[in-house]
Amino acid sequence: MTPFRILFVNAVNPFVEAQNRYPALGLGYLIAMVRRSFGDRVEPLLVEDGVEETIRAWRPQLLAISSVSQNYKLAMAYAREGRSAGIPVVVGGYHVTELPGSLTPDMDVGVIGEGERAICELVELLLEHGSLPTAKLAGVRGIVYWEAGERAVTEPREVIGKSGRSLDELPMPDRTMMRVRPHSNMLTSRGCPYNCTFCASTRFWPNIRYFSPEYMIEEVKHLRDTYGVRYITFHDDLFIANVKRLEGFHELVLREGLPKQGFRFSCASSATRITDDMARMLKEMNFVSVSMGLESGNQEVLTRLKGRAFRVDINEQAVHTLHRHGIHPHASFIIGEPHETLEQMEETYQFIRRNPLSLVNIYVLTPLPGTPVWHDAKTKGLVADDMDWDRLNISFELDWQRVILVSETVSREELHRMYQRLRRLRLLKYAKAIASHPFQMDLPEYGRAKAVEWAYRVKSALSARGGTINAGLKKAS
Numbered sequence: 276m277t278p279f280r281i282l283f284v285n286a287v288n289p290f291v292e293a294q295n296r297y298p299a300l301g302l303g304y305l306i307a308m309v310r311r312s313f314g315d316r317v318e319p320l321l322v323e324d325g326v327e328e329t330i331r332a333w334r335p336q337l338l339a340i341s342s343v344s345q346n347y348k349l350a351m352a353y354a355r356e357g358r359s360a361g362i363p364v365v366v367g368g369y370h371v372t373e374l375p376g377s378l379t380p381d382m383d384v385g386v387i388g389e390g391e392r393a394i395c396e397l398v399e400l401l402l403e404h405g406s407l408p409t410a411k412l413a414g415v416r417g418i419v420y421w422e423a424g425e426r427a428v429t430e431p432r433e434v435i436g437k438s439g440r441s442l443d444e445l446p447m448p449d450r451t452m453m454r455v456r457p458h459s460n461m462l463t464s465r466g467c468p469y470n471c472t473f474c475a476s477t478r479f480w481p482n483i484r485y486f487s488p489e490y491m492i493e494e495v496k497h498l499r500d501t502y503g504v505r506y507i508t509f510h511d512d513l514f515i516a517n518v519k520r521l522e523g524f525h526e527l528v529l530r531e532g533l534p535k536q537g538f539r540f541s542c543a544s545s546a547t548r549i550t551d552d553m554a555r556m557l558k559e560m561n562f563v564s565v566s567m568g569l570e571s572g573n574q575e576v577l578t579r580l581k582g583r584a585f586r587v588d589i590n591e592q593a594v595h596t597l598h599r600h601g602i603h604p605h606a607s608f609i610i611g612e613p614h615e616t617l618e619q620m621e622e623t624y625q626f627i628r629r630n631p632l633s634l635v636n637i638y639v640l641t642p643l644p645g646t647p648v649w650h651d652a653k654t655k656g657l658v659a660d661d662m663d664w665d666r667l668n669i670s671f672e673l674d675w676q677r678v679i680l681v682s683e684t685v686s687r688e689e690l691h692r693m694y695q696r697l698r699r700l701r702l703l704k705y706a707k708a709i710a711s712h713p714f715q716m717d718l719p720e721y722g723r724a725k726a727v728e729w730a731y732r733v734k735s736a737l738s739a740r741g742g743t744i745n746a747g748l749k750k751a752s
Contacts, residue, residue: 276316276420277320278306278315278316278317279316279318279336279337279398279401280316280317280318280320280333280334280335280336280337280540281309281317281318281319281320281335281336281337281339281398281400282304282319282320282322282326282329282330282333282335282337282338282339283297283302283319283320283322283324283337283339283340283341284321284323284326284340284341284350284353285299285301285302285321285323285341286340286341286342286343286346286349286350286353287299287323287346287348288345288346288349289297296363296451296457296479296509297365297404297510298453298454298455298459298460298519299321299341299453299685300448300460300461300462300510301341301343301368301390302321302339302447303448303449303450304391304445304446304448304451305339305341305390305391305394306319306445306448306452307323307394307395307446307447308391308394308445309331309394309395309398309497310393310446310449311393311446312395312398313398313402314722315529316402317398317449318447319430319452320333320335320452321452322462323714324355324693326353327353327356329338329408330356330357330362331356331360331386331433334360334362334649335362336401336531337360337363337365337392337397337398337401338353338354338362338363338364338365339365339366339367340353340354340365340366340367340368340404341368341369341390341737342365342367342368342369342370342371342372342476343368343369343541344370344373344374344475344550344643344644344664344667345368345665345667345668346668347377347662347664347665348374348663348664348665350368350370351379351381351669352364352377353742354366354381354382355381357381358381360379363383363384363406363407364381364382364383364384364399365384365394365397366378366382366384366386367385367386367387367390367393367394369428369475369476369478369479369643369644369645370644371385371386371387371419372386372387372388372478372479372645373475373478373479373644373645374645374660375387375419375426375428375707376426377660377661378419378420378421378426380421382395383407383420383421384402384407384412384415384416384418384419384420384456385420385449386416386418387417387418387419387428387431387432388417388431388432388434388479389417389432389434391430391435391445391467392432392435393415393416393418393723393747395607396415397415398629399416400415407420409421409422409523413427413648413660414429415429416429416430416431416432416433417429417430417432417572433460433598434465434480434481434482434484435465436465436484437484439484440492441484441485441486441487441490441675442453442465442484442485442486442490443486443487443489443490443521447493447494447497448462448677452500452745455498455504456463456504457503457504457505457506457735458505458506458507458508459498459507459508460501460505460507460508460509460510461495461508461509462486462492462493462509462510462511462737462745463485463486463490463491463496463509463511463514464483464484464485464511464512464513464514464517464749465480465483465484465511466480466481466482466483466484466487466512467480467483467512467513467516468483468513468516469513469581469584470582471568471580471582471649472579472580472581472628472646472647472648473609473640473641473646473648474581474595474643474646475643475645475646476512477512478645478646479645481563483490483513483516485516485517485520487520488520488523488524488525488526488527489527491524491527492524492527492528492531494508495531495533495538496531502629504539505539506539506540507538507540507541507544508540508541508542509517509540509541509543510543510649510713511539511542511543512543513543513544513545513548514542514543514594515542515544515545515548515549515553515565516543516548516591518553520680521553521556522556523697524560525556525559525560528560529559529560533560533561534559534560534561536735537561538561538564539561539562539563540561540562541562541563541564541565542556542557542565542566543565543566543567543568544565544566544726545567545568546567546585546587546590546593546594547566547593548586548588548594549567549593549594549596549597550596551600554596554597554599554600554602557600557602558601558602559639561600561701563602563603563634564602564603564604564605565597565603565604565605566605566606566607566632566634567590567593567594567605567606567607568605568606568607569590569594569606569607569608569626570585570607570608570609571587571608571610571612571613571615571619571622571623572608572619572622572624572625573586573587573611573619573620573622573623573624574587575617575619576612576615577613579614580609580612580699587626588730590626591630591673593628594606594630594631594632595630596723597633603631603633603634604630604631604632604633604706605609605632605634605635605636606625606627606632606634606635606636607635607637607638608623608635608636608637608638609635609638609639609640609696610623610632610637610638610639610640610641610655610690610693610694610697611639611680611682611685611690611741612640612682613640613651613681613682613683613684614683614684615682615684615685615693616685616690618686619627620693621693623697624696624697624700625671627697627700627701627704630721633704633708633712634704634705634708635697635701635704635705636700636701637694637698638671638677639671639677639680639690639694640681640682641667641678642657642658642667642679642681644660645668648681650678651681651685652679652681655681657679657681658679666679666680671691671694671698672698674692675690675691675694676733681682
């Protein structure tokens with residue numbers, strides 16, 4: 276019997292390095308669940324580029340697309356290609372979860388929230404009926420679909436690991452079709468206990484749930500033994516959320532002897548979770564860096580972005596605690612909050628300047644669907660539910676005149692000048708960190724990032740002239 280062919284597509288911008296740095300674990304979980312549920316009855320394939328050519332050549336029987344809002348225009352193009360080939364199209368991810376009304380006529384189904392169970396039910400329908408009958412779709416929880424020319428949304432689906440159950444029922448993500456580098460990534464939880472006004476993640480994951488320490492160490496060993504991974508970045512929204520779980524993982528990491536093998540880790544945390552005891556435990560496991568969303572050096576702006584539980588002095592204390600224990604503090608900051616003044620941005624600049632931060636990322640506040648920032652921007656006519664989604668994917672550094680800005684107090688030119696100052700400070704901090712710790716900073720990743728940035732500059736310049744990268748390269752040769 277010929278296997279049922281499923282093409283999984285991660286709609287990413289090839290010119291945004293952060294979107295291409297690590298394997299797409301979300302799709303990895305879907306592929307693993309489909310393999311576990313259907314075995315050799317299905318044949319999954321994962322691609323990120325050459326999608327249109329693959330659709331035409333491989334002729335899948337289901338096209339499953341994952342997309343965030345910034346890349347939804349690309350997902351729409353892939354869906355059109357699938358529709359023209361007569362292939363059922365399912366789309367999932369942050370965007371369609373927050374805006375089910377954005378399901379296009381080229382898309383048969385949108386999965387709202389977690390997709391592992393939904394994708395298996397949809398594949399079962401296709402295997403049984405050869406199509407996705409409307410009457411059957413009505414019984415699939417957590418989806419949006421077309422019924423009599425209108426979008427219909429079904430009852431919400433219960434999240435995996437709810438009510439204290441762990442996420443361990445999920446198989447490890449299937450990485451067999453992914454490029455896994457020595458520095459790779461893992462997810463050990465879903466969700467975040469906080470509710471930052473700019474973050475779409477907490478709207479996608481309704482509550483925080485965890486994989487057990489035993490599951491975590493098995494996946495670490497799998498990455499080490501199968502792919503030669505020596506450095507793992509945990510991509511949880513908040514890796515340090517459950518101290519008891521972290522203590523269990525700490526015990527297993529030391530028992531396995533990973534630090535003695537030179538194995539390294541990095542993670543994200545809230546500054547409120549960083550104590551001397553926590554930093555000591557992380558250091559014993561050979562965590563080389565911890566990333567924190569510090570966001571602002573001004574208390575008023577910080578409160579508006581993240582809430583009253585976050586304080587500038589606690590953020591500063593966390594930076595010094597990590598530094599004191601020999602862990603690189605990394606931090607992200609946001610400028611351009613609607614009521615933020617230049618003077619308040621200056622406080623952020625001075626915060627970065629005086630503190631021992633190894634790596635700093637600077638972002639201009641972007642309204643993402645589902646967030647309070649989005650709803651505020653929508654009431655002001657800055658965004659809409661049917662807008663050109665490419666506008667959310669514009670780099671402020673490279674195309675600052677076209678970026679959507681929500682600031683009401685600072686001009687575009689003033690914001691650009693401040694951004695440039697912060698970028699120069701960022702590079703200075705990074706150069707000092709490299710000079711001090713050349714073997715701990717991830718220079719290959721930095722090199723890839725700069726190469727992708729250069730390609731984006733070329734693409735932008737050629738697009739402005741009505742050309743393409745290929746045309747430009749042919750002309751140059």
